[in-house]
Amino acid sequence: VIIGVIAAIAAMLVVMMVARAEQLARERSQFAAAAAHELRTPLAGLQLYGDMLADGLGDPTKLRDYARRMSEEASRLGRVVSNVLGFSQLERGNLSVEVKTGPLGEVLKELAERAEPALDRAGATLALDASPDLQARFDRDAVFRIVGNLLDNAEKYGRGADDRTIELAARETQDAVEVTVRDHGPGISEEARAKLFRAFSRGVDNDGPAGLGLGLALSKSLAQAMNGDLAYREGNGATFVLRLAKA
Structure with a gap:
């Protein structure tokens, strides 16, 4: 009887560990997908305006505007990266502030x-x-x-x-x-x-x-x-x- 109880407990622990591992795998996959999704838009903007600058499209005023827009997209990309890294710190319990x-x-x-x-x-x-x-x-x-x-x-x-x-x-x-x-x-x-x-x-x-x-x-x-x-x-x-x- 004791052996049966121990076996049942062990089986339950194994099931719980497998379920937890599957949950962590889903969370990692979800996090990776979210990060890629968030990064896609500013990266696309940088590529678009970078290509326009490289091709020399437009007069000097437009070229300056392209450069400004690249700077804005770079700032946006920085905020996205900051959020992704911050969320990663949060998940690990390493998020700290100095009040x-x-x-x-x-x-x-x-x-x-x-x-x-x-x-x-x-x-x-x-x-x-x-x-x-x-x-x-x-x-x-x-x-x-x-x-x-x-x-x-x-x-x-x-x-x-x-x-x-x-x-x-x-x-x-x-x-x-x-x-x-x-x-x-x-x-x-x-x-x-x-x-x-x-x-x-x-x-x-x-x-x-x-x-x-x-x-x-x-x-x-x-x-x-x-x-x-x-x-x-x-x-x-x-x-x-x-x-x-x-x-």
Whole structure:
């Protein structure tokens, strides 16, 4: 009887180990597919504008525009790679931040100035509402990554809107400092909200722009690592709220 029980337990453990191995294999395959999907668009843009430059197509003004667009695609590629590597760190439990008290308003102003040229060429307008004196506790690189991801999403998912304004605002509340990014696009369906911050999930219906959710999943984890949070707020368009600790 004892031998039979031991054999049954051993068999159950083997089944569990096989199931876990299969799950890990699926996750690795899913991660590789997601990474390839995310990288494809900026790489295609780099190749397109690089070919145009190499062929000398257009007058000097157009050639300068091609060079600018290559720079934008390279920046986009850098953000995608950063998200993929960050998600890999998250999966391994190696994601770390250094939280300090600092001038959040100044950081957001710098971020907005960097983002504005590309957004302007995409037909979007960035409206910043944040006091330069606003202080909070945060990791600078993490805030750059989170807000950068949110601005990218706002530009992508607001493309069909009549109002292409993206609102970036920050204010101090009773118990936190809130950074909000809002677009005037179609918003996010109730069904999609349930898996919004889950990796490899898209935040809109299937006919929306491509993307597999690494950015939002990573951004929420970074926010929580700073003792804050990232949430979706209902309203006209899509609004994301990053909550940070007060200084």
